[in-house]
Amino acid sequence: MPLGTPDEELARRAPTDDAAFDELVHRHRGRVYAIALRLCRDPDDAEDALQDTFIKAYRALGHFDGRAQFSTWIYRIAVNASYDVISKRRETVPLDAVAELVAQTDPFEASDRRARLISAVDALPDPFREAAVLCDIAGLTPAEAGELTGTPEGTMKSRSYRARALLVRALREPDEAG
């Protein structure tokens, strides 16, 4: 599979070509996992969401019409899969107990600066963390993120801006960020 092949072309071929779908998985699994990890704040849940995302995408490939970018489409599926996993988890495990485990147990989060950033993101209040994940990690526009979460575009834009500001402040003061 040529490296320069656009995602949309691969998505068009994927229903009849396993190699094309494998290439799409290879290209996007890192960001999908990052989105799921920051939304779920648990490596096991994030892995469940990762698998669910690509299973759902595989089943729904026929519905991808190419009007939106493939990346936007798959990240929306990832966000929904993460919320599904979170809603299931809330029935069984308290969130506070899970949040304690996150940054220490995940080998995905290695370097110091990166670990501090991740800790700061996880410490954000839910609406700001959601905005940071959707707008900055997933790369959705405020309008798309707002549509996904049922929030007005202006509010999502404001939250994204506020989340960045809070992260800057948290990383300036490492003692308070942890």
Place this chain on the structure above:
Amino acid sequence: MDDEQTPDESLPELQAIARELAALGDADVPREIAVRLDARLSAERAATPLGVTRRKRRRTLRVASLAAGLAAAAVIGIVIVSQLSGSDGSPAATTPAASALAESSVAGDSAAGSTLAKQAVLPKPCRKPKAKPPCRTKRCRIVRKKATKARHRACRQARGASAPGG
């Protein structure tokens, strides 16, 4: 942390943090997670109707290509055998199956000869018995529209010989 609070961070700092957030998704997943993902996707492919359809299509293509290859090999074999037997020209060089086929064709020729002898005596049989006979006598089965009077007469005579009064 309410929405009314105004941050005092500079724009470059905000842009830098946005880049760092975007970079969180650049790293690939850990190897064991990738392996488990591949295994799950393989299981999904094997289980879904889409996967079954693909497998059937691949199997059909394999069978079709195999059959085409066998047919081509058979045709080539037949051509080679026929050319070898044709170049020799002697009956002894032919296979038993070929000689049996030749005997049956000879027997068929003798039977055909007796049939021709009968046709020389009787008039030509009608080809379309359901069509309206042009001849007034109902037993005449000649159906050609432009049949000559001589043929009708011959027909009547032939029928009259087998069934008088016709």
